[in-house]
Amino acid sequence: MSYFDHNATTPLAPAAREAWLHAQDDAWQNPSGLYGIGARVKVRLEAAREQLAPLLGCAAARVVFTSGATEGANAVCAHLARTLLPGTLVAVNRTEHPCVLEAAKFFLGERVVWLEVDGNGVIATGQLEKLLASKGVGAVVVMAANNETGLLQPWRELARLCRRHHAAFFCDASQWLGKLPAAGLGEADWVIGSAHKFGGPKGVGFVLAAEGAQDFHAQHGGGQEHGHRAGTENFPGVASMVAALIEAETKKVLLETERLHWRETFERAVSTALPGVRMVGAGAERLWNTVSLILPHGENTRWVARLDKRGFQVSTGSACATAKDGPSHVLAAMGCSPEEARRMIRASAGWETTEMDWTKLVQALAEVSVEVKPAEAVIKI
Amino acid sequence: MSYFDHNATTPLAPAAREAWLHAQDDAWQNPSGLYGIGARVKVRLEAAREQLAPLLGCAAARVVFTSGATEGANAVCAHLARTLLPGTLVAVNRTEHPCVLEAAKFFLGERVVWLEVDGNGVIATGQLEKLLASKGVGAVVVMAANNETGLLQPWRELARLCRRHHAAFFCDASQWLGKLPAAGLGEADWVIGSAHKFGGPKGVGFVLAAEGAQDFHAQHGGGQEHGHRAGTENFPGVASMVAALIEAETKKVLLETERLHWRETFERAVSTALPGVRMVGAGAERLWNTVSLILPHGENTRWVARLDKRGFQVSTGSACATAKDGPSHVLAAMGCSPEEARRMIRASAGWETTEMDWTKLVQALAEVSVEVKPAEAVIKI
Numbered sequence: 001m002s003y004f005d006h007n008a009t010t011p012l013a014p015a016a017r018e019a020w021l022h023a024q025d026d027a028w029q030n031p032s033g034l035y036g037i038g039a040r041v042k043v044r045l046e047a048a049r050e051q052l053a054p055l056l057g058c059a060a061a062r063v064v065f066t067s068g069a070t071e072g073a074n075a076v077c078a079h080l081a082r083t084l085l086p087g088t089l090v091a092v093n094r095t096e097h098p099c100v101l102e103a104a105k106f107f108l109g110e111r112v113v114w115l116e117v118d119g120n121g122v123i124a125t126g127q128l129e130k131l132l133a134s135k136g137v138g139a140v141v142v143m144a145a146n147n148e149t150g151l152l153q154p155w156r157e158l159a160r161l162c163r164r165h166h167a168a169f170f171c172d173a174s175q176w177l178g179k180l181p182a183a184g185l186g187e188a189d190w191v192i193g194s195a196h197k198f199g200g201p202k203g204v205g206f207v208l209a210a211e212g213a214q215d216f217h218a219q220h221g222g223g224q225e226h227g228h229r230a231g232t233e234n235f236p237g238v239a240s241m242v243a244a245l246i247e248a249e250t251k252k253v254l255l256e257t258e259r260l261h262w263r264e265t266f267e268r269a270v271s272t273a274l275p276g277v278r279m280v281g282a283g284a285e286r287l288w289n290t291v292s293l294i295l296p297h298g299e300n301t302r303w304v305a306r307l308d309k310r311g312f313q314v315s316t317g318s319a320c321a322t323a324k325d326g327p328s329h330v331l332a333a334m335g336c337s338p339e340e341a342r343r344m345i346r347a348s349a350g351w352e353t354t355e356m357d358w359t360k361l362v363q364a365l366a367e368v369s370v371e372v373k374p375a376e377a378v379i380k381i
Numbered sequence: 382m383s384y385f386d387h388n389a390t391t392p393l394a395p396a397a398r399e400a401w402l403h404a405q406d407d408a409w410q411n412p413s414g415l416y417g418i419g420a421r422v423k424v425r426l427e428a429a430r431e432q433l434a435p436l437l438g439c440a441a442a443r444v445v446f447t448s449g450a451t452e453g454a455n456a457v458c459a460h461l462a463r464t465l466l467p468g469t470l471v472a473v474n475r476t477e478h479p480c481v482l483e484a485a486k487f488f489l490g491e492r493v494v495w496l497e498v499d500g501n502g503v504i505a506t507g508q509l510e511k512l513l514a515s516k517g518v519g520a521v522v523v524m525a526a527n528n529e530t531g532l533l534q535p536w537r538e539l540a541r542l543c544r545r546h547h548a549a550f551f552c553d554a555s556q557w558l559g560k561l562p563a564a565g566l567g568e569a570d571w572v573i574g575s576a577h578k579f580g581g582p583k584g585v586g587f588v589l590a591a592e593g594a595q596d597f598h599a600q601h602g603g604g605q606e607h608g609h610r611a612g613t614e615n616f617p618g619v620a621s622m623v624a625a626l627i628e629a630e631t632k633k634v635l636l637e638t639e640r641l642h643w644r645e646t647f648e649r650a651v652s653t654a655l656p657g658v659r660m661v662g663a664g665a666e667r668l669w670n671t672v673s674l675i676l677p678h679g680e681n682t683r684w685v686a687r688l689d690k691r692g693f694q695v696s697t698g699s700a701c702a703t704a705k706d707g708p709s710h711v712l713a714a715m716g717c718s719p720e721e722a723r724r725m726i727r728a729s730a731g732w733e734t735t736e737m738d739w740t741k742l743v744q745a746l747a748e749v750s751v752e753v754k755p756a757e758a759v760i761k762i
Contacts, residue, residue, distance in 0.1 A: 008613075067615075099603065221480030234582075
């Protein structure tokens with residue numbers, strides 16, 4: 001397996017597949033049905049909620065099952081737009097995922113104040129503290145881990161800072177969940193997650209709604225999800241997602257230290273093999289699975305194609321913002337030039353990725369480097 | 382199988398299950414990936430769009446895959462609210478599904494003009510023609526088939542009427558699809574459907590967007606679904622949904638006449654077995670699978686529980702608007718009293734339901750009738 005694009009999507013974990021099939025066989029009925037089997041599906045749906053909540057450290061009543069993180073981002077931003085006092089501002093991290101950025105721009109428009117990041121991509125806490133002290137900010141939007149760079153934001157501290165200033169904290173945990181322990185994420189007022197980023201199926205996710213947000217409605221219609229999201233509940237999808245996250249939390253995240261070591265070994269080897277290469281966010285804490293490289297030469301799309309020929313799938317950044325959208329907004333916020341951003345590739349491993357896969361990726365990168373080396377560089381050598 | 386609640390949800394069809402598993406095995410990657418397998422998933426996703434469109438008689442570019450009909454209803458109503466000229470009204474059928482009703486109320490608010498229905502639940506075309514002639518109506522919202530009664534609306538005529546008057550026609554086809562031929566539905570400007578109502582998985586559906594509605598966005602974020610819906614595409618879900626609909630269109634809907642005959646036989650038998658029973662919408666064309674009965678006596682929830690004990694799952698109306706919401710808005714619009722509505726049960730068959738299942742349901746109803754008969758009625762006899 002040389003698939004290095006787990007931040008785009010992951011294969012379905014065996015436990016998730018089994019849970020989905022099991023639910024399709026004996027719990028496919030509508031949980032709103034008034035007959036016994038409907039009630040039993042409802043009980044299992046609520047049990048899934050009760051299993052998910054303690055992983056994040058929050059009350060089950062805050063869990064709203066959705067179709068994924070994009071729905072969640074749209075619903076939370078729409079809710080903030082509807083419920084924040086007129087004139088209240090919303091501070092949004094510039095390096096958020098496109099679904100959060102676009103939803104914030106669409107629903108919050110001119111209420112958005114952009115939060116800057118440093119050269120590693122870490123949020124400027126000083127700027128945020130000043131904004132919060134000015135009392136004009138009603139909500140803060142900062143992700144847990146960046147999808148393009150793996151950069152970890154200090155979300156625990158941000159959640160507490162926001163609480164002290166009575167501002168709502170909205171945290172997109174899509175890339176954190178299943179890779180690092182979820183414990184404590186419930187301290188954020190609003191959290192979104194997506195099953196297919198951690199071994200669950202596509203088309204399922206969740207929102208943790210803020211305490212007391214009775215008027216939060218991801219979709220209007222029937223009274224499903226305790227009134228928070230209309231639409232027939234996708235119990236097979238939910239059961240599958242929860243199975244994937246439980247497996248990740250109980251078996252996988254414990255391996256973090258070992259996997260971080262593999263990533264670091266890879267980074268050292270790449271630095272030797274590709275002189276002039278640069279690790280994005282090298283000076284900061286990042287996910288164990290993600291490496292963003294600014295290559296020494298050549299457009300990233302040429303590298304992606306040549307690595308693909310060798311059996312390695314990597315990306316040029318977010319699958320939600322591919323080449324046609326221009327250079328990465330994440331790298332731009334970190335001070336990279338558009339030219340540098342066009343030389344960026346991202347390798348994102350999974351739990352099934354081996355140390356040998358990383359080693360082979362170094363070798364493949366070295367080979368591709370020779371192929372895409374510009375003529376003048378060859379002449380210089 | 383004595384499951385008579387197919388209008389709430391259907392079991393997953395074997396072809397749909399197979400398509401889902403197949404896609405999970407070899408097409409689970411992100412269609413936005415720039416490597417070969419990502420591109421191949423993208424090709425298969427577009428092929429699914431090309432397969433779905435001709436079933437409804439429209440261009441593939443109009444198909445936007447969603448998480449279900451509720452998302453679709455919300456997205457279409459939000460789009461109409463955003464794009465119709467100020468002051469333009471939207472005529473909405475009173476007997477729509479709760480997801481359309483609530484989305485219309487939320488997004489369109491005071492722009493909604495309610496369309497009345499006759500005693501069978503059929504839309505009052507005369508009222509609609511007058512409204513359209515007044516030039517103040519920019520859109521018309523009428524479902525293809527009613528979820529509670531199975532009543533078929535004259536959507537073909539309505540689509541043409543709206544076209545003549547330059548009003549957009551939005552048709553919720555959730556209960557029509559997979560039960561009757563989809564051909565021609567593409568004549569409506571906006572159509573929504575939900576996979577789990579026709580043997581596909583939960584959490585998947587589609588919108589047919591109006592020609593030229595480039596600014597339609599079901600969700601904001603990345604550029605997926607040709608810019609119409611952000612979020613990683615759920616290809617396994619889409620493949621499964623399309624497999625279910627193709628199977629229904631090529632093998633199942635052909636059996637309509639036979640199944641209609643079974644329903645009519647059932648209705649005659651019930652009329653004999655339960656003196657005083659009334660078929661809702663008896664005087665109009667209805668889905669072959671749906672019978673709505675106003676029982677001669679007793680609260681419907683008592684009947685549902687007693688039928689359940691005998692192995693028959695039926696409902697009291699829409700699973701999205703159960704007992705706690707009060708008597709059915711559909712029956713109220715048709716002139717039924719709240720007391721009558723509380724005596725309504727719905728039996729909705731599937732393609733796997735047999736003639737014998739219908740026969741046994743009559744017998745079960747007769748038995749339950751004796752059990753729930755009020756004391757004074759027994760005395761009178």
